[in-house]
Amino acid sequence: QxxxxxxxQSLIVQKGGISIINCAYENxxxxxxxxxxxxxxxxxxxxxAIRPDVSExxxxxxxxxxxxxxxxxxxxxxxxxxxxxxxYFCAASMLGTGNQFYFGTGTSLTVIP
Amino acid sequence: xxxxxxxxxxxxxxxxxxxTLRCSPRSGDLSVYWYxxxxxxxxxxxxxxxxxxxxxxxxxLERFSAQQFPDLHSELNLSSLELGDSALYFCASSVxxxxxxxxxxxxxxxxL
Numbered sequence: 001q002x003x004x005x006x007x008x009q010s011l012i013v014q015k016g017g018i019s020i021i022n023c024a025y026e027n028x029x030x031x032x033x034x035x036x037x038x039x040x041x042x043x044x045x046x047x048x049a050i051r052p053d054v055s056e057x058x059x060x061x062x063x064x065x066x067x068x069x070x071x072x073x074x075x076x077x078x079x080x081x082x083x084x085x086x087x088y089f090c091a092a093s094m095l096g097t098g099n100q101f102y103f104g105t106g107t108s109l110t111v112i113p
Numbered sequence: 114x115x116x117x118x119x120x121x122x123x124x125x126x127x128x129x130x131x132x133t134l135r136c137s138p139r140s141g142d143l144s145v146y147w148y149x150x151x152x153x154x155x156x157x158x159x160x161x162x163x164x165x166x167x168x169x170x171x172x173x174l175e176r177f178s179a180q181q182f183p184d185l186h187s188e189l190n191l192s193s194l195e196l197g198d199s200a201l202y203f204c205a206s207s208v209x210x211x212x213x214x215x216x217x218x219x220x221x222x223x224x225l
Contacts, residue, residue, distance in 0.1 A: 034213065043115065043203050043216035044156070089156060099144070099207065100169045101214065103156040 003027060004092050006104025013111050019077040021107045023090035026071065030092040034101070035064065035075045038087045047088070048075070080111045116140065117217035119204050125223045131192040134220045138185055138206030144168070145187040146207075146214060147179055151200040162187055163209075194224045 005024045013019045023033075031052055036044035050057045050064040050073065057064045063076040077084055090104040116139035126132055138145050147159040149172075158171035162181035173179075176194075181187045191198060201221050205214040 032212070036216075041218075043117070043205075043218050045115065045216065046213055049213065095212065099146075099212065099214070100158045100161060100171055101146075101148075101156075102158070105155045 002105070003102035004090060004104045006090050006107060008107060009105070010108040011110070013080045013109065015080065015082060015111055015113050017080050017111075019080045019084070019109055019111070020074055021088055021090070021109070022072065022074045023092075023104050024070075024072045025092050025102075027092070027094075028071070029094050030102075032093045032095050032099075033064070033066065033073050034091050034093075035062075036089045036091065036103075038089065038106075044089060077109075080109075082111045082113050085109055085111050115215040115217060117142075117204060117206050117215050119202075119217040119220050121220060122218070123221050123223070125225065126194060127225055128194055128196060130194050130224075131190065132194065132222065134189040134191070134202050134204075134222075136187045136189070136204030136206075136217060138187070138204075139215055142206035142208050142215070143185065144207045144209060145181055145185070146205040147173075147187070147189050148203045148205065148216075149200050150203060150219070154200075156203070159189070191222070196224050198222065199224045 034049035035047045038044040061078045066073045091101040118137045143164045159173040161169040179189045201219045205216045
């Protein structure tokens with residue numbers, strides 16, 4: 001059973017546009033929600049993360065929006081650039097019980113120049 | 114570069130064989146995690162070690178085992194390999210047993 005559901009599977013955005021990737025979870029015990037970026041042939045790298053006590057976190061062009069009541073969180077990439085073309089994974093974990101990450105299935109983002 | 118190293122980068126072997134994947138965590142990180150990434154299953158957590166002790170177990174097959182040594186490097190042993198074990202295997206590390214995990218470049222295992 002997929003603990004974290006991610007959509008869309010793939011996304012094509014024009015340069016300068018906004019990329020939006022959504023994730024949903026069921027387990028209300030999750031209390032840490034990171035987003036990872038993965039380029040072909042590389043390991044995932046942490047992009048940004050949020051705890052459920054805040055509704056939004058922004059780092060540069062990347063913003064996480066978190067809706068605790070809906071059990072959903074999303075990644076917004078503003079002013080998308082061709083260099084952002086990668087696979088993005090959301091994840092969730094329970095910090096108090098071993099930090100096992102449950103990953104979404106990934107979104108392949110292509111930013112067209 | 115995350116600071117996590119994994120060897121080998123690529124591994125090609127035959128069904129029924131046994132292989133060992135190695136991971137060196139970032140300097141100072143006590144916790145090591147192993148993940149399997151396949152096209153149909155995505156990134157799946159296998160097992161976590163913290164300062165030499167097993168901390169959490171995920172979808173790890175009985176044919177797979179891991180350990181973390183006193184110098185904190187970790188090895189993932191895969192035995193009686195099947196075609197379906199072909200995947201990317203990632204190691205990640207973190208300072209303690211919670212929070213941000215730093216991923217290595219992965220080992221691509223191909224079972225023929």
